[in-house]
Amino acid sequence: MIQHLTSLPVLLPMLAAVILLMPPCGKSIAIRRVASVVLSIITFLASLALLLKVQADGTQVYAIGDWSAPFGIVLVADPLSTLLACLTALLGIVCVLYASAGDDDKGSFFHPLVHFLVLGVNGAFLTGDAFNLFVFFEVLLIASYSLLMHGGDKKNTRAALQYVIMNLVGSAVFLIALGVLYGVLGTLNMADMAQKVSLLQGDDVYLAKIGGLLLLVVFALKGALLPLHLWLPNTYATAMPIVAALFAIMTKVGVYSMMRVYTLIFGDEAGELSHMAQSWLWWLALATIAMGTIGVIASKDLRKLAANLVIVSVGTLVALVAVQTVEASSAAIYYLVHSTLVTAALFILADLIGRQRGNVADRITAGPPIAQPRLLGVCFLIAGIAVIGMPPLSGFIGKVWLLKATLNAEYTFVFWPLYLLASLAILIGVSKAGSTIFWHHQGSVQSNATENAGQERVHPAQLVALIILISGAPLMSLFAGPLSEYAIDAATQLHDFNYNIKVILSGGQ
Amino acid sequence: MELLYASCVGILVSCGVFLILRSRTFPVVLGLTMLSYAVNLFLFSSGRLSLNKAAVLGNSTQYADPLPQALVLTAIVIGFAMTAFVVILAIRGRADLGSDHVDGLVLDKNSDKKNDKNKKGKV
Numbered sequence: 001m002i003q004h005l006t007s008l009p010v011l012l013p014m015l016a017a018v019i020l021l022m023p024p025c026g027k028s029i030a031i032r033r034v035a036s037v038v039l040s041i042i043t044f045l046a047s048l049a050l051l052l053k054v055q056a057d058g059t060q061v062y063a064i065g066d067w068s069a070p071f072g073i074v075l076v077a078d079p080l081s082t083l084l085a086c087l088t089a090l091l092g093i094v095c096v097l098y099a100s101a102g103d104d105d106k107g108s109f110f111h112p113l114v115h116f117l118v119l120g121v122n123g124a125f126l127t128g129d130a131f132n133l134f135v136f137f138e139v140l141l142i143a144s145y146s147l148l149m150h151g152g153d154k155k156n157t158r159a160a161l162q163y164v165i166m167n168l169v170g171s172a173v174f175l176i177a178l179g180v181l182y183g184v185l186g187t188l189n190m191a192d193m194a195q196k197v198s199l200l201q202g203d204d205v206y207l208a209k210i211g212g213l214l215l216l217v218v219f220a221l222k223g224a225l226l227p228l229h230l231w232l233p234n235t236y237a238t239a240m241p242i243v244a245a246l247f248a249i250m251t252k253v254g255v256y257s258m259m260r261v262y263t264l265i266f267g268d269e270a271g272e273l274s275h276m277a278q279s280w281l282w283w284l285a286l287a288t289i290a291m292g293t294i295g296v297i298a299s300k301d302l303r304k305l306a307a308n309l310v311i312v313s314v315g316t317l318v319a320l321v322a323v324q325t326v327e328a329s330s331a332a333i334y335y336l337v338h339s340t341l342v343t344a345a346l347f348i349l350a351d352l353i354g355r356q357r358g359n360v361a362d363r364i365t366a367g368p369p370i371a372q373p374r375l376l377g378v379c380f381l382i383a384g385i386a387v388i389g390m391p392p393l394s395g396f397i398g399k400v401w402l403l404k405a406t407l408n409a410e411y412t413f414v415f416w417p418l419y420l421l422a423s424l425a426i427l428i429g430v431s432k433a434g435s436t437i438f439w440h441h442q443g444s445v446q447s448n449a450t451e452n453a454g455q456e457r458v459h460p461a462q463l464v465a466l467i468i469l470i471s472g473a474p475l476m477s478l479f480a481g482p483l484s485e486y487a488i489d490a491a492t493q494l495h496d497f498n499y500n501i502k503v504i505l506s507g508g509q
Numbered sequence: 510m511e512l513l514y515a516s517c518v519g520i521l522v523s524c525g526v527f528l529i530l531r532s533r534t535f536p537v538v539l540g541l542t543m544l545s546y547a548v549n550l551f552l553f554s555s556g557r558l559s560l561n562k563a564a565v566l567g568n569s570t571q572y573a574d575p576l577p578q579a580l581v582l583t584a585i586v587i588g589f590a591m592t593a594f595v596v597i598l599a600i601r602g603r604a605d606l607g608s609d610h611v612d613g614l615v616l617d618k619n620s621d622k623k624n625d626k627n628k629k630g631k632v
Contacts, residue, residue: 154605
């Protein structure tokens with residue numbers, strides 16, 4: 001059992017999804033909800049157990065079918081990938097819990113699809129094989145296509161169609177990139193690829209470069225980096241908010257893949273090809289931050305606002321990936337966890353606020369007062385402070401850390417002003433949204449009172465889900481010490497070329 | 510053989526890209542299919558092109574690389590599922606949006622009138 005622990009974050013969601021499709025769960029929605037929540041908690045516990053084991057015993061490598069490293073597919077559980085698997089499983093719990101309040105009934109198969117999505121995301125985090133990464137990308141994408149359509153209207157169909165077409169083209173490019181790299185390197189195991197890249201000579205170097213940069217296009221599409229980010233605001237704003245909250249982890253899969261590929265395969269040791277994507281990533285990241293910030297100010301409703309904040313966080317993360325130092329990567333890991341939790345919380349808040357404002361929904365205009373202004377207001381305040389990056393919450397720590405990490409980067413004089421201006425703009429955008437929604441009311445008190453009767457109050461399950469996400473920001477600030485140590489540890493290992501090669505290719509021992 | 514193979518992949522890709530850039534869903538779906546064919550052929554060639562070589566070790570001194578064949582098989586299965594999904598989605602989009610434009614906008618005035626008539630007829 002213990003030796004198979006590494007595969008559990010991938011296997012358990014799959015089993016969970018299958019169980020949820022079976023008769024006793026398939027028939028009754030109540031049983032399905034309970035089973036789904038319990039199964040997602042089990043997945044989370046398994047991921048947590050794996051994290052503790054990795055902390056105690058170092059990186060775990062699991063050879064699927066006992067085919068050893070360069071030939072078979074391996075799952076690699078290092079501090080970074082297990083942390084992200086835990087984060088995914090946590091988001092899974094939150095999503096299932098929140099949807100159990102009623103959203104899951106709007107279409108069929110909501111719960112199995114969430115578990116399939118968690119399967120795909122966890123697989124993408126844990127795999128050590130480039131083609132397997134593609135397969136898990138497809139698993140998470142097809143789950144996301146269906147979730148996107150869940151309970152959707154006409155607007156939703158259009159966004160989904162564009163999203164699916166974009167991603168199918170992305171998959172084709174991914175395969176071409178893998179074909180080029182396999183043709184040149186003769187292997188698809190990431191550690192083995194990293195070893196062979198430095199041995200390339202002559203024209204093969206350029207072919208490998210083409211392959212590597214094609215991969216950049218794919219990851220930029222998944223992660224919503226600048227020229228390929230246009231699908232994101234519409235998709236996230238038209239999806240059901242809880243689905244959008246779950247999708248908050250999906251852009252991070254793109255960023256994570258960039259981290260892996262451009263620090264391990266095309267990193268320090270890659271000879272002529274080392275750091276080949278760095279300059280692309282850096283400038284695209286800066287442009288993404290600028291674009292996302294403009295989007296934040298221009299957003300007309302809360303969900304668009306949150307979607308644009310996702311874009312800003314992706315830009316920030318990619319800028320850190322481009323710096324490619326241990327410090328920048330550790331800042332990126334901390335910021336990644338923080339931004340995922342906070343943006344997910346904002347999507348959920350947008351939904352809850354929208355439900356209590358009748359026809360005005362989550363548009364940022366004056367409308368009927370909210371039924372539970374204290375609860376939602378406090379939550380919005382916490383999420384807002386965290387996402388802007390004001391003390392004392394996790395956003396501030398992340399921001400200071402990333403500014404410090406980019407201090408010695410080549411073009412810091414562009415990044416610092418841009419990033420600080422962006423923060424100011426986000427501060428203005430978020431506080432404008434908050435003050436308009438919570439303080440500007442329209443209509444008489446009497447009519448509001450009758451309207452309030454029809455408004456939904458926050459369901460206990462929704463409240464628990466919201467609290468789990470919102471408490472992330474203060475907790476990450478309270479336990480910043482151990483967390484940052486963990487992040488530094490994970491980043492050190494990410495950048496330790498020889499250790500990675502040795503551990504992965506020798507099967508963990 | 511290399512030239513034939515390469516030009517075949519190239520023509521498929523260029524046709525696919527051209528079709529994907531069209532505004533209606535049907536050509537786009539066709540384009541995606543063509544692109545995935547091209548990708549499958551391309552993947553297949555990444556194990557080098559060779560004649561009369563089995564992909565089984567031990568039966569002959571020369572053998573073809575079996576891995577790209579496995580990769581292509583995976584890619585075909587995934588591509589098939591995705592194409593099926595996008596076809597269904599395109600049909601649903603046609604029904605929901607009343608037009609088969611990828612952007613969901615009706616640019617053509619004639620088709621606009623037709624749609625209106627259709628809607629009236631249904632009502």
